[in-house]
Amino acid sequence: MIEVSGLSKSYGDYQAVAGISFSAQKGEVVGFLGPNGAGKTTTIRMLATYLPPTAGTATIAGFSVTTQADEVRRRIGYLPENPPLYGEMTVREYLKFIAEIKGVPRSATSKRIEEVMERCFVADVANKLCQHLSRGYRQRVGLAQAIIHDPEVIILDEPTSGLDPNQIIKIRQLIKSLGENHTVLLSTHILPEVSAVCDKVVIVNRGRVVVESQLSQLSREKSLEQVFLESVSQEDSVDAAA
């Protein structure tokens, strides 16, 4: 479903992503991990067709993110790092707008809106203006926006940041259930989250993939935390030695 090969992004001289490759199968939930500044958001933005890569290729559902961006856009749901809300709209108005531009059939729109508000636990703020929502609710509306058109591939940049512990559990359950018939790529800093919802983990550091593994294979030998710390610090020491 997602095939990434040698994907790179430079901002001027600075290489934020340096040849990342990984893949995600249909129905897999992939956790995208890495320290701050590792290049997660940059990679995700390239996959979501927001930023053009400087090198490499990526395909989503078989379509190239560079040459067939329109096809990719039709098939992804995307929650950016900051939920992209229009403050002056109510949650319901906002979701209706999203349904329109994502091509949800007119007849199905209001049903989908209610469904998705239910699933993302935002039904109680349906008539509130987005600008008056708390951080956690903004995040949940952002998530509702990403799944309203039932996309094949769902890309989430830190979907549980800003949520209270109770919501974190509920949203994880939601993501896990989405993973049953969608492909989900999510970035996060919370390691237990990966263990709880992901089938596969990709760890990046300094713009490179340092670990790509099925979760089931990992945990037999070491805990995810050990793997994460080792892979990230190893890179650091290699760098320091050079």
Add this chain to the structure above:
Amino acid sequence: MRNIWAICKRELLSFFVSPIAYFVITGFTLLVGFFFFNYLSYFQRAQQMAPMLEMRGGEAPNLNQYVIEGVFQTMVVILVFLIPLLTMRTIAEEKRKGTFELLITSPVSVGEIVLGKFASIAIVLLAMLSAALIFPALLVEFGNPEVPPILSGFLGVLLCSLGFASIGMAVSSFTENQVVAGVASMVTLLLLYVIQAPAESLGGTWAEVFQYISPIEQLQDPLRGVLSLKSMSYFLSMILLGLFLSRRALEAYRWR
């Protein structure tokens, strides 16, 4: 088409919850009203002196020339300053709030984004200019102006305002900063507005070129009641040029 309409509706909603639209529409109506009554009192004074003028073989003062042309021409000046206030937020605001990332990664083409936004501004301008038609309507009710030049003049000013809006939108597509967008559009429109000034001293081909691209020169025909092909095609080209440039600017952003 559905996408264009969705974006247009959303923009209109933003316009009417933000104070800017009300501020611009009220300001416009007040200013036009002020100038209207000014021109009207000029006209009255001219009428008092009319017998003297006519004795010397001059023409009687004409309501259309004195008041209506004056009001329409003044509208254009006011629009030069007010339209940037309407267009400056179109793209800049989306980039600031991060919703630009949402639009760009949605199955909506850049052309649809541009057309939807332009349509919303066009609706606001149409409402605003129609409201200002109350002043010419007063003249028709209480005086006897010629009506066709009022209608063609209105159409001319409307097309001109759409041209200005389109240019303003193009300018604001090139920046992420609202203030920069506003100031740069104002400067651009002001330059366009005064461009025929040096024409007389220049002479030759340049004079003709400057006169051709001057909106004031091009408004002369519709103000006199003539919907000439030349001026209509001029205003339409201005609108299309602005839309084209906006699209290019956003496309460049998409792939930068």
